[in-house]
Amino acid sequence: MPEHVVLSRIAAAADQIRAEEETSISERRLSENLTKILRDSGVMRLVQPARYGGYEADPRIFNQAMYEIARLSSAAGWVTGVVGIHSWHLGLYDDRAQQEVWGDDPDTWICSSYGPAGTATKVDGGYRLTGRWSFSSGSPQSSWTFVGGMTDEGDGGGPTYRHFLLPLADYRMEDVWDTNGLTGTGSNDIVVEDAFVPDYRSMDTEDLYRLDCPGRQVNTGELFSIPWYTIFLNAVVVPLVGMARRTYEEAIEPLRERRAATPGWSPLPATHLRLAEAEAEIDTAMLILNHNLGTVVETIAAGDEVSMQLRHRAKRDHIMAVNLAVSAADKAYLSGGPRSIKTASALQRVWRDVHAGQHHAMNVPDLILPQVGDWLTGDVVSYPV
Known part of the structure; x- marks a missing residue:
């Protein structure tokens, strides 16, 4: 595995990461100190576009980072995976969405719950979305979320499965995480009530699977040609x-x-x-x-x-x-x-x-x-x- 500065930072912080696991478990979310360690390491930016402060690293380096962190803290390893990969996903979106999320802070975290638990109605310029999603790991530390929903496009083609990207102002997190496994991951519920999501912050999953994505026009590196x-x-x-x-x-x-x-x-x-x-x-x-x-x-x-x-x-x-x-x-x-x-x-x-x-x-x-x-x-x- 090639050397990488992020892997070196993880190794240097190993004792601190392991020491924070008990606090995360007791708080049922990543502790404040553990969150800071992960942010400072840059691990969440490993597969993020270089245009927005990411490393655009070989994804095998991201694999190694997840593996090493999970050896130290299950909660940190799991959240690193499911939050860190969202930096790659956002890189496939319209550049306007990338600018909104990373323009002021390239270390912004995005949580998710991709199951089609929401319903969306097509309106002028976007969608009106409502739904409730469970198991959104890292949600307490995130200020954006990806969620899945079904929508009728009004073209007679039947329902379409789409992903939607929303800022914290348009959803709320409900603290319901009470489990006997992965306790420290803060995998809470996301609730959306009739929020407007502009077209450029939504994507048909079929386009995603084909990598027919607007973000690839600006993020042209090989990383963003890997199938979903x-x-x-x-x-x-x-x-x-x-x-x-x-x-x-x-x-x-x-x-x-x-x-x-x-x-x-x-x-x-x-x-x-x-x-x-x-x-x-x-x-x-x-x-x-x-x-x-x-x-x-x-x-x-x-x-x-x-x-x-x-x-x-x-x-x-x-x-x-x-x-x-x-x-x-x-x-x-x-x-x-x-x-x-x-x-x-x-x-x-x-x-x-x-x-x-x-x-x-x-x-x-x-x-x-x-x-x-x-x-x-x-x-x-x-x-x-």
């Missing part, structure tokens, strides 16, 4: 792999300490087996994610089109990486023995975080893998890739 799902899904799986690595580290360190202090003592062979498998699963998950993303980056750099085969492989391996992370965390949790169940145990807490993240809509195999299977058997693609 191929880059976006990493934001909700790489943090889980980092968390799984944390469970492995929490399980193995006491065993190392006991073995060093007690000559002749050794864990049971089955424990050795589980830990070896857990480490392999974590490494494999990162390898396949970065391999697929790297292949896409190299394909675009060569001026070639990203094939449907590669797009489907990336969607398939996204789910495989989720499964590997969960499996590794389960093995680590079992290897931790009875101490794993203590309330103060970081091992059980992060184990719950991994399982909570598995429930993200894009991490459930029931949705993704049947689409891949359909394509493998010759189906005409009728779903987003």
Whole structure:
């Protein structure tokens, strides 16, 4: 992995990031100090357009940043993923929207809840939007939001699924986040009541999947030629792999300490087996994610089109990486023995975080893998890739 100033800042702040996790859990949102550390690191600007203070970095660097942060703090890793990727998404929007969000502050955070939970009516110059959306991670620190909604364009073509970008003045956050996993992420509800959203702050998802996006006229770098799902899904799986690595580290360190202090003592062979498998699963998950993303980056750099085969492989391996992370965390949790169940145990807490993240809509195999299977058997693609 190439060196990057953001990765160096994360490494330098590692002890501080880990120390803030308990405060974030107790406050059910990222702590003020942890939020400042992430802002100062620049991690949320890794895949942001250079025109607005971003790094336009290789997305594999963003993957590494998510992974390293999630090893230190589940909440920080998860929010880094789902908020940080929005800097890439906004780069696809009309430049007027980018100017509104980043013109005064390139460190502005955007939360989201992309499910089509809203309803919108087409009006002159835009849409009137109403709805309520759940699971908006990082919402307490954000001053803009992306939400999804269905709208009747009035052209007889049926409802259209669109994304809408709104400032805090046009929505409210309701503090409803009370969970036993990813507790510190502040994933609250977003409520919109008859807000006007101008056309340039809305996008048909079909245009997004085709990358037929106005932002690409001004953000012409290769980063903004990566297909939506191929880059976006990493934001909700790489943090889980980092968390799984944390469970492995929490399980193995006491065993190392006991073995060093007690000559002749050794864990049971089955424990050795589980830990070896857990480490392999974590490494494999990162390898396949970065391999697929790297292949896409190299394909675009060569001026070639990203094939449907590669797009489907990336969607398939996204789910495989989720499964590997969960499996590794389960093995680590079992290897931790009875101490794993203590309330103060970081091992059980992060184990719950991994399982909570598995429930993200894009991490459930029931949705993704049947689409891949359909394509493998010759189906005409009728779903987003």
